[in-house]
Amino acid sequence: MVKKSKIQTPDWILKGKESPKVKKIGKLFKVRKCPKCKKDVRVAIGEIGVWECSKCKWKGKNPNEEELDEEEFMKYLDAKGEEVA
Numbered sequence: 001m002v003k004k005s006k007i008q009t010p011d012w013i014l015k016g017k018e019s020p021k022v023k024k025i026g027k028l029f030k031v032r033k034c035p036k037c038k039k040d041v042r043v044a045i046g047e048i049g050v051w052e053c054s055k056c057k058w059k060g061k062n063p064n065e066e067e068l069d070e071e072e073f074m075k076y077l078d079a080k081g082e083e084v085a
């Protein structure tokens with residue numbers, strides 16, 4: 001049986017690139033979350049600078065920002081179950 005780690009450092013981190021959704025500040029990663037339900041927000045399509053929450057339909061320009069260190073960030077990615085690319 002091949003043991004595969006679920007938590008992997010995404011390519012863009014290894015290459016020192018930034019994701020449009022996540023900002024890297026030194027050793028911290030800044031992620032944006034919905035101020036209402038604390039879920040991830042995404043850029044609203046067709047609206048510049050506007051974020052929206054797919055869970056509760058919150059929309060606005062100032063989502064909550066959370067700073068995570070690399071370990072916390074990996075857990076965050078793992079919990080999300082999707083790659084931030």
Ligand SMILES: [Zn+2]
Binds near residue numbers: 055056058
């Ligand atoms: Zn929400």
